[in-house]
Amino acid sequence: MLQIILLLLHDILRIVSLGILEENWNVQIPYSVCGVRGSNVSIPCNFTYPKNDPIQVTQMLWCSKRQHEKCDINGPYVYNSAYKHNQSNYEYIGNNISNCCLMISDINSKNSGEYLFRFITTLNLGTFTSTHDVDVTIKDLNVSMSRSRDNGSITVGDSLNLTCTVSCPGHSPELQWFKDNEPTTNSGPILTFKSVKHKDSGNYSCALKIFKSSESKQISLYVEGTDSVSSDISGSTTYFWVIGVCSLVSIIILIVVAVTLISRRRAKIHEMPQKEGKTAQINTVTQTVQTNLQRTEDVLHEEEVQYASLNIKPKEVWANTEQQKEDSTIYSTVRVHEVKGEM
Structure with missing residues (x-):
């Protein structure tokens, strides 16, 4: 009889302890996370366990349901704190106390899917896995054009906007614009041309400011006409x-x-x-x-x-x-002849 009472008491204590475990052990992760292709994505995560017991966390695990559906003790894992060499683009940026954040760098379509977190403690039965998964989705940046004229070709003097968007909700990242694969001085989600010029023709794209690998597909802009000298000078x-x-x-x-x-x-x-x-x-x-x-x-x-x-x-x-002498001579001669005649 005493043995039966002891067995019942053991079962009651076990049930109570399990109830306590279920109440104090938990993993908090979002249901979804969206990231831009080529950028880094962080999965926020926190975990709790009874702090009044001498419990220590011995192992932290992240698994992808694409590789491991149940995420049980057998693995495989995208991150395992017991391993020295994990996949290069997965980095655990948490600790073994309460923070279990996971960073996925240079994210692409291969990294999309559902993820679960699991931690193991020194306590018997002290292993807990998140009750739901987090769905990681990958989105691309896109460039769209809006014009002052809906029809016809784009000509010099038209006004238009190029808009860089990403379909991830709640994202307002810092952006960088590129023309013909060269960075420009323009930033922000909208690139405005109040009076477009022929020299503005080119292939435009945008990217997250600190992640060149997130660059969007290019959109071509061709402006017909010739820029005037005055417009070139003013612009x-x-x-x-x-x-x-x-x-x-x-x-x-x-x-x-x-x-x-x-x-x-x-x-x-x-x-x-x-x-x-x-x-x-x-x-x-x-x-x-x-x-x-x-x-x-x-x-x-x-x-x-x-x-x-x-x-x-x-x-x-x-x-x-001399003249007098000559005259005297002449006069003397004349006079002599006249005397002879009278005789």
Whole structure:
């Protein structure tokens, strides 16, 4: 009889202990997690167990139901804390006390599916697996276009928007835009073209800012028409930088030239009195020389006149004397003949 009572008491205690286990042992995980292809996805997880008993967690396990439907003790697991080498893109970022988060890096379609968490303790029957699984889904970034004109080709001057979206609920990630596989300075979910230009033609895509591998498929944009010179100038930041630098250099050059000219002018003004004094001295010397030359010319002219007078006077006297002699001779001859006739 006593044995029967002891057996019944043992069963009652076992039932009570199991009830306590069911009440205090738990794993909290979401029902679904959505991630962008090529990015990292974290599965939030917390676990609890009776803290009033000397219980220690000895092993943490994550399994994928694609590989292991029941996720029991036999495995296999995508992560097992007892293993030193787990799959490279699965990282346990929790601990052995309460946090059981799992990080899946560079996620792709192979990583989608349902996951369960299981932990093992030092207590007999102290093994617990999450009561439900978490469904991990993978989504791609997509680029769509909205235009001011629904029909016809895109021409220069049209307005349009490129929008980067992901169908994961609650996601508002930082984005990066690419043109022809080269990063642009644009960020945010919407890329706006208020007045599209021909040079805006190209293949556009978007990606999570810190995950280039999450890049979306490209969307092609072709703009018909030719950009005007004015639109190119107004739309080119580089052009304005060049113009600004050139203008600044030109202003500096003008200032330097102006300062140089002013300095030279001041120097000339300072030297003018000295030059004027020298010029006056030169003019005085020149006038003196000219006066002396004039006086010399006058003296020479007077001497020439005197010499001329001396030379002319003897000639005139000689000529008159000769003429008188001739006249006397003629007159003498005539007179002699007339005397003979009268006799």
